[in-house]
Amino acid sequence: MRGNGRIVAVLDHLLAAPAPQGPLAVQLTQVRGEVPSTRPWVRYEFADPQLEALSSGQKMLVRMGPDNARRLKAVLAELRRRVATGEVARRPAQ
Numbered sequence: 737m738r739g740n741g742r743i744v745a746v747l748d749h750l751l752a753a754p755a756p757q758g759p760l761a762v763q764l765t766q767v768r769g770e771v772p773s774t775r776p777w778v779r780y781e782f783a784d785p786q787l788e789a790l791s792s793g794q795k796m797l798v799r800m801g802p803d804n805a806r807r808l809k810a811v812l813a814e815l816r817r818r819v820a821t822g823e824v825a826r827r828p829a830q
Contacts, residue, residue, distance in 0.1 A: 740819045746793075747816040751809055753794035755802050760787065 761783035767773050782788040787798060797805045818824045 740822075740824075744816060744820050747812055747819070749791065750793050750797060750812055751816065753790065753797040753805070753809075754787070755805060756787070756798060757802065760784070760798070 762780045763783045764776065765779040765781050767779060773779060782795075782798075787795070790798065797808065800808070815824075
């Protein structure tokens with residue numbers, strides 16, 4: 737795993753994303769200033785401060801819903817296994 741430690745750490749971080757059940761409460765972020773917001777749909781944030789404090793990658797996993805997150809986490813876990821064991825670096829025999 738020598739040179740792949742950072743990749744493994746990032747994959748571990750993503751795999752540690754919570755899997756909340758049910759609908760998630762969101763709130764519109766308040767923007768103050770002279771320039772009006774022309775795209776308010778990009779200003780929503782999680783109402784739960786713990787979810788809002790997640791990294792961008794973990795938030796994406798939460799936003800995609802439990803079924804899709806479970807599928808993606810399975811792929812990430814396999815990728816992590818292959819990176820940690822060096823299997824990714826090996827080329828298949830031709």
